[in-house]
Amino acid sequence: MDTKRLIIVAVGGQGNLLASRVLSEAALLTDIPVRMSEIHGMAQRGGVVESAIVFGDAESNIISDGEADVLVGFEPLETLRALNKVNSKSVVITNLSPLPPFTVSIGRGVYPDLENLQGLIRAKTSKLIAYDGIALAKEAGNVLALNIVLVGSLIQTGILPVTAENVKEIIKTKTKKAFVDTNLKAFDLGFSAAAGA
Amino acid sequence: MHKLLTENPGEKMILLGNEAIARGAIEAGVAFATTYPGTPSSELSLNLFQMSQESDLYFEYGTNEKVALEVASGAANSGLRTMCMMKHVGLNVAADPLMTLAYVGVTGGFVILTADDPFMFSSQNEQDNRYYGKLSGLPILEPSSVEEAKEMVPYAFDLSEKLKEPVLLRTTTRINHSTGVVTLGEIRPRVTKGDFKKDPFNYVTVPAVSRKLHVRLLENIEKATEISQKSEYNFIKGDGAWGIVCNGVSYSYVADAVKELNIEDKAKILRIGFSCPMPETLIKDFLKGCEKVLIVEEGEPYMEEAIKAFGQEEGLTLPINGKGKELLSRLYEFDPAMIRQCVATYFGVPYTRPVLPDISDVPEMPQRPPNLCAGCSHRATYYAVKKAAEEEGVETIYPTDIGCYTLGFLPPLSMADYVICMGSSVSSSCGFSKATDKKVISFIGDSTFFHSGMTGLASAVFNNHNFTLVILDNSITAMTGHQPNPGVDMENFNLSGYGRISIEEVVKALGVGHITVIRPYKLKKSIDAIKEAINYKGVSVIISQEMCTLYAKSLKKLKIRSFTVSDKCKNHRDCLNEIACPAFFLEDERVKIDPVTCVGCAVCAQICPENAILPLKNKE
Ligand code: SF4
Numbered sequence A: 001m002d003t004k005r006l007i008i009v010a011v012g013g014q015g016n017l018l019a020s021r022v023l024s025e026a027a028l029l030t031d032i033p034v035r036m037s038e039i040h041g042m043a044q045r046g047g048v049v050e051s052a053i054v055f056g057d058a059e060s061n062i063i064s065d066g067e068a069d070v071l072v073g074f075e076p077l078e079t080l081r082a083l084n085k086v087n088s089k090s091v092v093i094t095n096l097s098p099l100p101p102f103t104v105s106i107g108r109g110v111y112p113d114l115e116n117l118q119g120l121i122r123a124k125t126s127k128l129i130a131y132d133g134i135a136l137a138k139e140a141g142n143v144l145a146l147n148i149v150l151v152g153s154l155i156q157t158g159i160l161p162v163t164a165e166n167v168k169e170i171i172k173t174k175t176k177k178a179f180v181d182t183n184l185k186a187f188d189l190g191f192s193a194a195a196g197a
Numbered sequence B: 001m002h003k004l005l006t007e008n009p010g011e012k013m014i015l016l017g018n019e020a021i022a023r024g025a026i027e028a029g030v031a032f033a034t035t036y037p038g039t040p041s042s043e044l045s046l047n048l049f050q051m052s053q054e055s056d057l058y059f060e061y062g063t064n065e066k067v068a069l070e071v072a073s074g075a076a077n078s079g080l081r082t083m084c085m086m087k088h089v090g091l092n093v094a095a096d097p098l099m100t101l102a103y104v105g106v107t108g109g110f111v112i113l114t115a116d117d118p119f120m121f122s123s124q125n126e127q128d129n130r131y132y133g134k135l136s137g138l139p140i141l142e143p144s145s146v147e148e149a150k151e152m153v154p155y156a157f158d159l160s161e162k163l164k165e166p167v168l169l170r171t172t173t174r175i176n177h178s179t180g181v182v183t184l185g186e187i188r189p190r191v192t193k194g195d196f197k198k199d200p201f202n203y204v205t206v207p208a209v210s211r212k213l214h215v216r217l218l219e220n221i222e223k224a225t226e227i228s229q230k231s232e233y234n235f236i237k238g239d240g241a242w243g244i245v246c247n248g249v250s251y252s253y254v255a256d257a258v259k260e261l262n263i264e265d266k267a268k269i270l271r272i273g274f275s276c277p278m279p280e281t282l283i284k285d286f287l288k289g290c291e292k293v294l295i296v297e298e299g300e301p302y303m304e305e306a307i308k309a310f311g312q313e314e315g316l317t318l319p320i321n322g323k324g325k326e327l328l329s330r331l332y333e334f335d336p337a338m339i340r341q342c343v344a345t346y347f348g349v350p351y352t353r354p355v356l357p358d359i360s361d362v363p364e365m366p367q368r369p370p371n372l373c374a375g376c377s378h379r380a381t382y383y384a385v386k387k388a389a390e391e392e393g394v395e396t397i398y399p400t401d402i403g404c405y406t407l408g409f410l411p412p413l414s415m416a417d418y419v420i421c422m423g424s425s426v427s428s429s430c431g432f433s434k435a436t437d438k439k440v441i442s443f444i445g446d447s448t449f450f451h452s453g454m455t456g457l458a459s460a461v462f463n464n465h466n467f468t469l470v471i472l473d474n475s476i477t478a479m480t481g482h483q484p485n486p487g488v489d490m491e492n493f494n495l496s497g498y499g500r501i502s503i504e505e506v507v508k509a510l511g512v513g514h515i516t517v518i519r520p521y522k523l524k525k526s527i528d529a530i531k532e533a534i535n536y537k538g539v540s541v542i543i544s545q546e547m548c549t550l551y552a553k554s555l556k557k558l559k560i561r562s563f564t565v566s567d568k569c570k571n572h573r574d575c576l577n578e579i580a581c582p583a584f585f586l587e588d589e590r591v592k593i594d595p596v597t598c599v600g601c602a603v604c605a606q607i608c609p610e611n612a613i614l615p616l617k618n619k620e
Helices: A016-029 A076-085 A114-124 A133-140 A143-156 A164-174 A177-196 B017-027 B042-052 B065-076 B088-093 B095-104 B130-136 B146-163 B207-230 B250-260 B280-288 B302-313 B336-347 B377-392 B404-409 B424-435 B446-462 B503-509 B523-535 B549-554 B574-579 B603-607
Strands: A004-011 A034-038 A048-055 A070-073 A091-095 A127-131 B012-016 B032-035 B058-061 B082-087 B110-116 B167-172 B178-183 B234-238 B242-247 B267-272 B274-276 B292-296 B439-445 B467-473 B514-518 B539-545 B563-565 B584-587 B590-593 B613-615
Touching: A004 A016, A004 A076, A016 A034, A016 A048, A016 A143, A016 A164, A016 B012, A016 B178, A048 A076, A070 A076, A070 A143, A076 A091, A076 A114, A091 A143, A114 A127, A127 A133, A127 A177, A133 A143, A133 A177, A143 A164, A143 A177, A164 A177, B012 B017, B012 B146, B017 B042, B017 B146, B017 B167, B017 B178, B032 B042, B032 B065, B042 B058, B042 B082, B058 B065, B065 B082, B065 B088, B065 B095, B065 B110, B082 B088, B088 B095, B088 B110, B095 B130, B095 B207, B110 B146, B130 B167, B130 B274, B130 B302, B146 B167, B146 B178, B146 B207, B207 B274, B207 B280, B242 B250, B242 B280, B242 B302, B250 B267, B250 B292, B250 B336, B267 B280, B280 B302, B292 B302, B292 B336, B377 B404, B377 B439, B377 B467, B377 B523, B377 B574, B377 B603, B404 B439, B424 B439, B424 B446, B424 B467, B439 B446, B446 B467, B446 B503, B446 B539, B467 B503, B467 B523, B503 B514, B503 B539, B514 B523, B523 B539, B523 B603, B563 B590, B574 B584, B574 B603, B603 B613
Parallel strands: A004 A070, A070 A091, A091 A127, B032 B058, B032 B082, B082 B110, B110 B167, B242 B267, B242 B292, B439 B467, B467 B539, B514 B539
Antiparallel strands: A004 A048, A034 A048, A034 B178, B012 B178, B234 B267, B563 B613, B584 B590
């Protein structure tokens, strides 16, 4: 089986752990080998969190620079920062709604211009899917559904050996009951957003 | 029911490495477990703690790793299957009991987990704890994957019982914090009551006894070598004249590299999972079948040294390499591309690494370092201490300690000058204050104080030192994910039957001459109290009491009343520039407070010279 490598970057608290859990549980449904590696610890203290998920036949579960097939960014600056993980054939999916780090407020750095940011990513990869994911999450019923919105887009690209049906199945069985409807809606919104991109 | 107690052999579950190890322990029938929490091992003990609340498994958080290991040794020498877990530097603290427990041995299976942290994702150093195996003479097992980590735990218990000595299970962050598919096995019934048979000539380590025990330990190492030689965890994969020896997560990178470089018919891999004692004959035979050998191990050249020695003993002249300028580093962690490149170069396999994207035109990006939470009481305490020192006009040195509060070293707080290990804030203050004329003010958290701050403080009082210690008492071990410590009210965990120790009483009993308890959100009062403490000649202690905001939130004990910046604001930005609360942001060059992030500690409102920061009246 082909190996597919996914990197997810987010700011602590954005719910990236749930995104990776949903994806790996969905892979398990059809016995697709899946391995994941995460850096937590300081996640709750507002730092950057990164998950690497490897689908298919490989032993490794971390992803070297330039070797991710797809990069999902929950925050535009963090997507840009992770650009060293992808190559000219990779697909990048990013939320465009910024969470400026504190260093910006105290004058230690400037938040990049969003147009410029998208131009840079587009120039270096095969495809960029970018939209205001927070708006879609709100439309689905909860800002916290950003993670599932992005999962929806990711599945639409067809890069991973994971089907939309299986992801929805996991959303129904393994995410919090109260959020199932919101999450299903979020998934569809993300899926369509990617289809239109 | 806790998912790791599921009785359904054959079921597949996606588990975090630490959960997999906890499940392995349950399958092995572990009955007694102790720890002092430390990343990357913390979720392992957390799961056992949770399971202990719904089963007859006994679990306890010790005040430090030495205590945890000693507690566990008592259970293990009463015949119970026992586990003790800690981060790598924790084993330094527990090294004293470890070294002699190796002489004494155990009657029940005893597994000690040490979680190493190459690259120091969350640690102060990246020491390679495999050397503890060599130093103590105890066996070491090292898994290469999450699945294998689970399998190794029952094996480790059996091995411990066979050799009648503790076994070290050594993981790295990329095992503990990785996730994989694990197949559940049978759960062996727990035996929760044991017995201790008196045998002072084997248990009381006076010199005459230890001299005899050391002989036994050396014999045991021989036995362990025999087992290591035949262990299923030391295996050879593939065939060819190129040899690669590897361990831990490096094995996965090597296995992928061999496949990707298409050298499966040329290279054979010797994976070492039972790494202390090294499987001597197995390695010697492996070397004899190779033209050239590469050793791939993160950290120190632990295997390399042994393998080179084995080669020398056999009079072999083949090249054996691992660490070196053109090869592998002793620094940080490895990654798949690095190993692929290294294998290709070493064995002369044509390979061009895919071109990395040129990111030189990406503008410089603002950093996103972790920060104390909005409303974290440490921020308030740091601000108060800083102001007090400024107003007193003293030149300061700020030794600090290990916990969330270490984050206070970042600007704009910049309230940390020195930290080496748990408890060092207190004792290093003694040295700084004697050796310099500066005012030393040090910081330690409640959990760290119980861990190893109390002994330093006793020494400071006895030797009549002169400094101020600020104990940041937020009633929880916050950094590692909110574990209890002896100062914590266990009712917050809905648990009864625990004692509780007052830090103030401890400090009093240790003979500290000047003690003040402050509530850090009350800035003015706090600053005054700190000034007094600073001016006291001798050891003074400030206990700054306020529950960790994040923990209070999780307990639903936080009455959130968000603040807002009113139009009285003259935009001098003192609030922003002095305390770096993550609830602030700039909009159109004006300071704003995010009402969702703000918890209403009101520290900024007390700093604002215009009194422009006010409670938000009608919270939408
Ligand atoms: S977890 Fe608690 S102690 Fe740690 S930074 Fe957050 S509020 Fe402060």
